[in-house]
Amino acid sequence: MLDIRFEKTTNPKPLPTADNPLTFGTIFTDHMFEMDYETGKGWHDPRVIPYQPITLDPSAMVFHYGQEMFEGLKAYKADDGRILLFRPDMNAKRTNNTNRRICVPEIPEEDFVQAVKAVVATDKAWIPTKPGTSLYIRPFIIATDPFLGVRPSDTYKFIIILSPVGAYYPEGLNPVKIWIEDDYVRAVKGGVGEAKTGANYVASMAAQMKAHDDGYSQVLWLDGVERKYIEEVGAMNIFFKINGTVVTPMLNGSILPGITRNSCIELCKSWGIPVEERRISVQELFEAADNGSLEEVWGSGTAAVISPVGHLRWEDKVVQIKDGGIGELSQKLYDTVTGIQLGRIEGPKGWVIEV
16 A cells, blocks of 8 residues: 655645636646656655646656656546546556556556545545536656666656546537548557557547548547558547447457446446447448448547547548437447446446545
């Protein structure tokens, strides 16, 4: 168990007003968690301190070789006042999966969860309660050695910051338009596609800008080898309901193992809905759209939870999914997942942890 030191701010910021839209990722709370690592000493000095800038040497390895990772999860305030986390143990496991891939020291899962609980409890007054809002939690690790040379760092910082947020997409739960990218490549098997590291996201930006310029919310990536199999959206995993069966790309080493993705699969199976994790080509997808068997499309992720897709674009083809509105299953998944997160619905054992 971590022996966490607490240093409260002497200059608290005003809480957001009730009419603040809580634009995603723009407001930050009063405190942050920080812990250091040094080879031979391990992780040490866990502390909750006032939110503040980080001072690093210009030669810190994170700037030059990209050795960093991040996670994302949320805290919710239940109707009875309890503060709830949704499957934080899964984020702890995924943190260590990423750490192993990019040669960062692992953090014991129980320490990760304890650190999240500690900083959330400190800033619990910042948790918004309006429908569709939550407290976004961003844990991350950066390499801090002042050294120019390609090797794993000997020192790191593990930091957690908090941000009260509204909907990730301006559309909210209204269906988004998705651009299927056929030029740029995000990741390939054997690379870092299944790790939650910034390299995956900077690789997506050029295509993202191109899609935005044409009025699309997100990019849906194809595999980096054959350029024909669906992989994932820039900030979400993707699901298709075809002839009553839910189909999602299988995890293959270049797709992030999403926690909301896993939750959707488990819920659908518990409802008796067939689920297939397999390769699905863009050709198969558009044939299903053409013959009417493509019933629903949605993305899943911590930030958006469930994001229905109303239109898909591939090359010069644009298809509308059914009537362009949210599908019945997409709505049921959103209502169920958010209901579990808010403590209004009893979910599978261990899915919700109280702070």
